[in-house]
Amino acid sequence: MNANGNDNDLATFVTATSPEFGIPGVAVGVWANGQEAYACHGVTSVDNPLPVTADTLFELGSITKTYTATALMCLVAEGRVELDAPVRRYVPELVLADERAAAEVTVGQLLNHTSGLDWAVLVDTGDGDDALAAHAAQLAGLKLIAPPGVRASYSQAGYNLAGRVIEKVTGLTYERAVAELLLMPLGLAESFFHPGDVLTRRFAVGHNPGDDGNPAVASGWRRWRANNPGGGLMSSVADQIRWARFHLDGDASVLPNETLYGMRTSTVELRGSTLGNAFGICWFLRDVDGVRTIGHGGSAHGQFAELLIVPERNFAVVSLTNAAPGGIPFNQTVVRWALAHYLGVVDRDPEPLPHDPARAREVAGQYQSDAMILVVEADEVAMRLTVGIKPEIRAAADTEMPPDYPPAAMGLLPDDGYIITEGGLTGQRGFFARDERGAVVGLDLAGRAATRMPSA
Structure with missing residues (x-):
């Protein structure tokens, strides 16, 4: 230098x-x-x-x-x-x-x-x-x-x-x-x-x-x-x-x-x-x-x-x-x-675990915070995470809001952790939260908690 x-x-x-x-x-x-x-x-x-x-x-x-x-x-x-x-x-x-x-x-x-x-x-x-x-x-x-x-x-x-x-x-x-x-x-x-x-x-x-x-x-x-x-x-x-x-x-x-x-x-x-x-x-x-x-x-x-x-x-x-x-x-x-x-x-970055369809289906669903919607999708071969701003928040904004993150590949880590492996959030890690009965009730991303919503 x-x-x-x-x-x-x-x-x-x-x-x-x-x-x-x-x-x-x-x-x-x-x-x-x-x-x-x-x-x-x-x-x-x-x-x-x-x-x-x-x-x-x-x-x-x-x-x-x-x-x-x-x-x-x-x-x-x-x-x-x-x-x-x-x-x-x-x-x-x-x-x-x-x-x-x-x-x-x-x-x-x-x-x-x-x-x-x-x-x-x-x-x-x-x-x-x-x-x-x-x-x-x-x-x-x-x-x-x-x-x-x-x-x-x-x-x-x-x-x-x-x-x-x-x-x-x-x-x-x-x-x-x-x-x-x-x-x-x-x-x-x-x-x-x-x-x-x-x-x-x-x-x-x-x-x-x-x-x-x-x-x-x-x-x-x-x-x-x-x-x-x-x-x-x-x-x-x-x-x-x-x-x-x-x-x-x-x-x-x-x-x-x-x-x-x-x-x-x-x-x-x-x-x-x-x-x-x-x-x-x-x-x-x-x-x-x-x-x-x-x-x-x-x-x-x-x-x-x-x-x-x-x-x-x-x-x-x-x-x-x-x-x-x-x-x-x-x-x-x-x-x-x-x-x-x-x-x-x-x-x-840690390497994700081999895909486990049963574990992936257990955590799949929609999660919400006060401003964001996070959707975890899973099938027999992969998992994806979509991160977006709630429509009502976007509609009420008086300035342009950032675009949503499209579906991106993710993988599970030990102890209910996960990592995003593609897209603008590549490398971001978080975890799935469980209640005292062991049910998955939340998702944390970037230090922020989101609550799992009931399935339709």
């Missing part, structure tokens, strides 16, 4: 690989051997193309959650928030579908996705400074998938509520609090929540497959303001490498190292997930080829982001892309290449 931040191997790999996945523009950053390297390729938009650079802004999606969690940990370090305290200590007006859950759910359970809240409240509560307060009021209608603390299930709503805790404690808007606690002191000058800040800079737009199969600009550019804590940050690959370096090296003027590094400690185990073996404070913790990694991904409006950090090797890789369905598999390919190229660490 050259001192000027160039790496010919990285640039060659990114330039050769991104077209294979049909992606108009990508930005990749690596921190290795005490140096930064960047490789950018393609354009910000197929309709209004500008070259992607290391300062081009992409939607980070759920990587934003790492900022929300870190900001809350700043308040914990200052003694202004306690992780074990009930959320109602800070948001006394909180109402959930179950009163006992509303009284018991803690701040820490929001941060490690054990709050019991389902995935999201898909309601636009406006662009005013009261957006998060109005969002919190909508939580009364959100399904609870389990009592607080019982199991992990990835929740956007939980992180948006964590953002409301930040507002109540600081007396600032969520966006202003994150800027004062993190963005400004860390010099993250190319990271923004407000569209007005982004529109004066070079930024990427997302793409979905058009009628001809080629990338077409996705209508709609960002979700509503109340979604900011769970997924609203726009940032550059260069700022994300700076963010990774903060979580590697620490900065005691922002957050004591003991608290920062404590975010990497396992708080709850994850079962059969591609994303990790456990949750820390927000971070997915995953052991790869004998090395512990921490990371997070994100998706929003045809844009996909991946951040992986290897603390014991002082290493980080960031990959930002602007097209579906190739964004997730491209990011995975980049991360795996970087781990192997810089660290000699090999990340492999």
Whole structure:
């Protein structure tokens, strides 16, 4: 790697690989051997193309959650928030579908996705400074998938509520609090929540497959303001490498190292997930080829982001892309290449078991979460998984929703696990959940729980 931040191997790999996945523009950053390297390729938009650079802004999606969690940990370090305290200590007006859950759910359970809240409240509560307060009021209608603390299930709503805790404690808007606690002191000058800040800079737009199969600009550019804590940050690959370096090296003027590094400690185990073996404070913790990694991904409006950090090797890789369905598999390919190229660490998918028609028929059926429908089909020779947005959610959306994932081959793994073996979700793993009688009652994908529906 050259001192000027160039790496010919990285640039060659990114330039050769991104077209294979049909992606108009990508930005990749690596921190290795005490140096930064960047490789950018393609354009910000197929309709209004500008070259992607290391300062081009992409939607980070759920990587934003790492900022929300870190900001809350700043308040914990200052003694202004306690992780074990009930959320109602800070948001006394909180109402959930179950009163006992509303009284018991803690701040820490929001941060490690054990709050019991389902995935999201898909309601636009406006662009005013009261957006998060109005969002919190909508939580009364959100399904609870389990009592607080019982199991992990990835929740956007939980992180948006964590953002409301930040507002109540600081007396600032969520966006202003994150800027004062993190963005400004860390010099993250190319990271923004407000569209007005982004529109004066070079930024990427997302793409979905058009009628001809080629990338077409996705209508709609960002979700509503109340979604900011769970997924609203726009940032550059260069700022994300700076963010990774903060979580590697620490900065005691922002957050004591003991608290920062404590975010990497396992708080709850994850079962059969591609994303990790456990949750820390927000971070997915995953052991790869004998090395512990921490990371997070994100998706929003045809844009996909991946951040992986290897603390014991002082290493980080960031990959930002602007097209579906190739964004997730491209990011995975980049991360795996970087781990192997810089660290000699090999990340492999497990091989599915030989097809067992009886086991496959046992788990076949339709599964639903608050926003998604997942259909498992099985016959004598194969299994397939279809993942789609509920029609009523798609019909009510005021912006273009991503396309559904068509049927893709999947295979079973030991202990009721499974892996998807083709398509845009290739390599994604999950598991089938059983009740106390051993009946299959649910499916987990990407850390989110879906309930099995009765057969017709």
